[in-house]
Amino acid sequence: MDTSHxxxxxxxxxxxxxxxxxxxxxxxxxxxxxLGADSGAMTLSPSPEERLVVSTSDGMSAQIEDLQEVLGEGPVQLALEQDRLVVSPVEGAAPAEFPMFAQMMGSIGGGTVTAYAAPMRVRGKVVGVLSLYTTGGRLSHGLVDVQFLADAVGSALLEDVEPLDWSVQARIHQATGMVTAQLRIPPTDALAVLRAHAFARSSTLQDVVADVLARRLDFAREDSDDENQRTEEP
Incomplete structure (x- = not known):
């Protein structure tokens, strides 16, 4: 189809x-x-190590994206790693590509789901993936059109990256780094501490992060205060 159309x-x-x-x-x-899909999702990826699902069209795509996040494999990961459009029936997919993901897809979609994962490229750089899922046939457009539309929406999203969630993610990363330094623990453990603290305070992770960044909350000082209280007890 003509790109202008x-x-x-x-x-x-x-x-x-x-x-x-x-x-x-x-x-x-x-x-x-x-594109005539049954479901879809959009994932942004500023680096190979970071992925952020910014939209899912319905429950099916939400489950599929969550499964890929948990397993660390699937069409999206393959599209990001190899910078190519991946088309695969996710049930019965080649074991070398994403065996665990394919095995666990049976309960999602009510049948064989065909996945289309198109890298979104902006000025030659992959910034994310447009995922499309069909349960009963092919898309209504060819792969050239799929890739063109993926690149087009990638460009449209580029200016909207900061207002979405990257600023929040950056703050979480910064706070995690501070807690890592305060408690001398790995970043994964530091993030778990932040989440646990949010749960204990019946608060949100963002609120706890704000307190850490504003230095209203210092886990090293809290540990020291707790130790002093234990020492002073009769």
Whole structure:
């Protein structure tokens, strides 16, 4: 299909979607509709080690993306690692690609799910993946159109990266680093401490992070205070 027609379809579809929804959600739903998928998701990846699912179109895609996050394998990971459009029936997929993911997909989608994972490229750099899932057939457009639309929505999202969740993620990383230094523990343990503290305070992780960054909460000082209290007890 002519690229100008695809962009026109994207604009028309976006205009029909609730404007109060986040841009990522609207772009994701538009791609699902235009390309004739049953479900879809959008993942941003500023580096090979970091991934952030910014939108899922429904429960099926949410389950699939969560499964890929937990297992660390699947079409999205393959598309990011190899910078190519991955098309695969996720049930019966080649064991060398994502065996555990394929094995656990049986309960999602109610049948054989075909996954399309297209890297979103902006100025030659992969910034994420557009994922599309079908349960009863092929997409309504060819792979060239899928890749073009993935690149187009990637460019549209690039300016919206900060307002989405990257600023929050950056603050969490910064606070995790501070707790790592305060308690001399690995970053994974430091993040667990932050989450546990949020649970204990019936608060949110973001609130605890804000307290750490503002130095209202210092875990090293808290440990020292607890030790002093134990020493002073009769």
């Amino acid at each position: 695809l962009l026109s379809m994207l604009a028309d579809t976006l205009a029909r979607i609730d404007g109060d929804m986040p841009l990522a959600s609207r772009l994701c739903r538009a791609c699902v509709e235009i």
